[in-house]
Amino acid sequence: MNSSASSTIKKKRRQQIDINTLGQQLIQGNITALSRGITLVESENSNHQQQAEQLIEYCLPHANKSVRIGITGVPGVGKSTFIEAFGNHLTSLNKKVAVLAVDPSSSISKGSILGDKTRMEDLVKNKNAFIRPSPSGDSLGGVAKKTRESIILCEAAGFDTILIETVGVGQSETAVHSMVDFFLLLKLAGAGDELQGIKRGIIEMADAIIINKADKDNVKRAKMAKTEFQRALHLYPPKASEWIAKTATCSAIENKGIDTVWEMISDYVSQTKANNYFEANRKEQNKYWLIQTIEHHLKSNFYQRKNIQNLLDELLQKVKEGLVSPFSAAAKLLDEYKKLK
Amino acid sequence: MNSSASSTIKKKRRQQIDINTLGQQLIQGNITALSRGITLVESENSNHQQQAEQLIEYCLPHANKSVRIGITGVPGVGKSTFIEAFGNHLTSLNKKVAVLAVDPSSSISKGSILGDKTRMEDLVKNKNAFIRPSPSGDSLGGVAKKTRESIILCEAAGFDTILIETVGVGQSETAVHSMVDFFLLLKLAGAGDELQGIKRGIIEMADAIIINKADKDNVKRAKMAKTEFQRALHLYPPKASEWIAKTATCSAIENKGIDTVWEMISDYVSQTKANNYFEANRKEQNKYWLIQTIEHHLKSNFYQRKNIQNLLDELLQKVKEGLVSPFSAAAKLLDEYKKLK
Numbered sequence: 001m002n003s004s005a006s007s008t009i010k011k012k013r014r015q016q017i018d019i020n021t022l023g024q025q026l027i028q029g030n031i032t033a034l035s036r037g038i039t040l041v042e043s044e045n046s047n048h049q050q051q052a053e054q055l056i057e058y059c060l061p062h063a064n065k066s067v068r069i070g071i072t073g074v075p076g077v078g079k080s081t082f083i084e085a086f087g088n089h090l091t092s093l094n095k096k097v098a099v100l101a102v103d104p105s106s107s108i109s110k111g112s113i114l115g116d117k118t119r120m121e122d123l124v125k126n127k128n129a130f131i132r133p134s135p136s137g138d139s140l141g142g143v144a145k146k147t148r149e150s151i152i153l154c155e156a157a158g159f160d161t162i163l164i165e166t167v168g169v170g171q172s173e174t175a176v177h178s179m180v181d182f183f184l185l186l187k188l189a190g191a192g193d194e195l196q197g198i199k200r201g202i203i204e205m206a207d208a209i210i211i212n213k214a215d216k217d218n219v220k221r222a223k224m225a226k227t228e229f230q231r232a233l234h235l236y237p238p239k240a241s242e243w244i245a246k247t248a249t250c251s252a253i254e255n256k257g258i259d260t261v262w263e264m265i266s267d268y269v270s271q272t273k274a275n276n277y278f279e280a281n282r283k284e285q286n287k288y289w290l291i292q293t294i295e296h297h298l299k300s301n302f303y304q305r306k307n308i309q310n311l312l313d314e315l316l317q318k319v320k321e322g323l324v325s326p327f328s329a330a331a332k333l334l335d336e337y338k339k340l341k
Numbered sequence: 342m343n344s345s346a347s348s349t350i351k352k353k354r355r356q357q358i359d360i361n362t363l364g365q366q367l368i369q370g371n372i373t374a375l376s377r378g379i380t381l382v383e384s385e386n387s388n389h390q391q392q393a394e395q396l397i398e399y400c401l402p403h404a405n406k407s408v409r410i411g412i413t414g415v416p417g418v419g420k421s422t423f424i425e426a427f428g429n430h431l432t433s434l435n436k437k438v439a440v441l442a443v444d445p446s447s448s449i450s451k452g453s454i455l456g457d458k459t460r461m462e463d464l465v466k467n468k469n470a471f472i473r474p475s476p477s478g479d480s481l482g483g484v485a486k487k488t489r490e491s492i493i494l495c496e497a498a499g500f501d502t503i504l505i506e507t508v509g510v511g512q513s514e515t516a517v518h519s520m521v522d523f524f525l526l527l528k529l530a531g532a533g534d535e536l537q538g539i540k541r542g543i544i545e546m547a548d549a550i551i552i553n554k555a556d557k558d559n560v561k562r563a564k565m566a567k568t569e570f571q572r573a574l575h576l577y578p579p580k581a582s583e584w585i586a587k588t589a590t591c592s593a594i595e596n597k598g599i600d601t602v603w604e605m606i607s608d609y610v611s612q613t614k615a616n617n618y619f620e621a622n623r624k625e626q627n628k629y630w631l632i633q634t635i636e637h638h639l640k641s642n643f644y645q646r647k648n649i650q651n652l653l654d655e656l657l658q659k660v661k662e663g664l665v666s667p668f669s670a671a672a673k674l675l676d677e678y679k680k681l682k
Contacts, residue, residue, distance in 0.1 A: 056666050064663055145668055152666065232576055286660045286667045293671035298639045319627045322405055325397050325493065326627045327486055330634035341682050 059156035073186030101134035400497035414527030
């Protein structure tokens with residue numbers, strides 16, 4: 001055996017040991033190990049990705065024991081202030097809180113959510129809280145995968161309440177909705193037209209709509225907004241969880257109504273654990289991510305081919321001009337793809 | 342040249358001539374040719390499918406000049422009676438009306454929509470109307486493709502108003518919505534809870550909600566339902582078409598309010614032609630069907646593989662038991678697929 005081969009083996013063994021050690025430290029609640037684990041998960045390096053996969057398999061048996069809460073709302077609604085107040089309330093109840101984010105747009109908008117930890121001055125110093133800025137990346141699929149794997153690591157490290165923040169302006173709500181147990185929409189009282197500007201589908205997803213900034217001279221308007229949303233929620237068909245979406249007002253800055261939000265979520269958890277939706281939903285979500293990942297790869301493998309791109313452009317033009325039907329254009333593209341494989 | 346080869350050539354030439362002749366007759370408005378064309382489109386025989394493709398390419402330059410209207414509503418709402426009244430009204434305005442259906446469930450439920458032409462006694466005898474029962478088939482994709490190609494043939498044959506019926510109980514609404522210009526939801530006045538039981542998303546798709554059976558002692562209730570739906574429609578964000586969804590009542594059986602529905606649709610057409618949405622939407626729909634068809638094939642090519650099915654079952658079980666993460670399960674499946682190709 002030459003020395004290079006032996007060093008490769010040693011290196012491999014060391015990496016193997018590293019991951020096991022890291023995993024062990026992580027499940028003992030070591031925050032540095034958790035941070036290192038998430039860094040592995042977020043790395044684009046293929047060696048790191050392999051290690052991340054090992055780490056996740058190591059952690060999986062210790063994960064899953066938490067409540068995962070999605071929190072969304074447009075910029076300006078006070079998400080950071082709410083998460084700070086909510087997180088501190090949870091730790092005062094002896095909970096261990098991890099805060100993650102799904103924000104694929106951050107690299108473009110620069111206003112990365114959770115990027116500025118100083119926005120959560122108290123929570124960041126709280127030893128029972130773990131805040132991780134949003135992972136970088138342009139594709140929602142990639143960012144969502146990183147966040148979802150980070151959830152597993154946080155849970156294995158003993159965090160029992162996971163808050164996942166998202167900005168209510170993209171497709172990220174669906175992704176977050178598909179990785180949480182409870183989906184919370186933060187809103188502000190508007191000038192009478194509270195229902196304008198809500199993205200299609202977000203209200204349907206919400207398990208609770210919380211009107212924030214119900215303070216000072218805004219209390220009355222917030223209460224009116226709450227009533228209006230409550231009425232709107234009645235228009236939707238019942239949820240598979242059998243949970244009836246709730247509304248409430250709160251003031252994150254004055255720390256009012258935060259306890260009510262947690263009570264609401266606790267009720268939800270008891271109710272959906274009793275009717276078995278909680279577990280069933282998590283299994284359904286796992287299946288969703290498996291299928292999503294496969295289909296994403298199948299599609300990108302097709303669309304990334306140069307020949308396909310060219311032919312697609314050409315045929316789209318012909319379809320546009322009414323020279324080819326969309327179905328025969330599709331058949332031509334699939335024939336071409338068969339030849340490429 | 343032996344006689345068999347020569348007969349093959351003759352046969353091919355004859356088929357070629359047949360399709361051209363059929364196309365010629367069809368664009369002259371020959372109903373028998375139209376029916377034969379649709380039969381080709383609906384055939385599962387691969388030879389017929391090739392001919393159908395030729396016929397469609399032949400007809401495409403003559404198609405596209407029509408208003409395509411989707412009509413949905415749960416069984417019992419009076420779709421047939423409405424279509425009969427509406428169709429007769431349209432022909433009285435010198436329109437040529439074709440009625441098609443998308444109903445993938447018909448083979449199971451047996452209650453095929455449009456299957457029983459006798460339900461439209463007058464319209465079926467009307468020489469400016471063409472009624473075609475729903476195509477058979479279990480997969481929505483297949484049935485939708487047939488319907489969409491039939492639209493092209495009907496338009497080439499000079500039909501300027503295409504009504505596409507669907508039962509509001511499956512996924513077929515999205516398919517129909519993606520092949521029409523205007524989407525009409527038929528409803529009944531209920532006992533105060535008019536908004537219950539509406540499938541998610543259907544109201545959002547509707548360009549008009551028409552409360553049918555506004556006759557006899559039901560008129561008042563129908564008007565109340567109209568008001569309630571109008572209020573619900575306000576809760577939705579504005580449509581890309583800039584069209585504000587309308588509500589109305591009608592009695593198909595007493596032939597009341599039918600003219601209002603057509604006026605509504607005419608307004609929609611003028612408005613969306615003026616703001617260029619009408620054309621843009623049709624182009625978008627063509628693109629949608631092209632992409633849909635491709636992705637449907639990519640997926641079924643993956644899931645149909647026996648090896649993939651077995652591995653998927655195995656991995657889903659492991660994901661369920663928390664032994665494998667959905668992402669690494671997906672990676673394993675994609676590796677296996679790569680080997681198969």
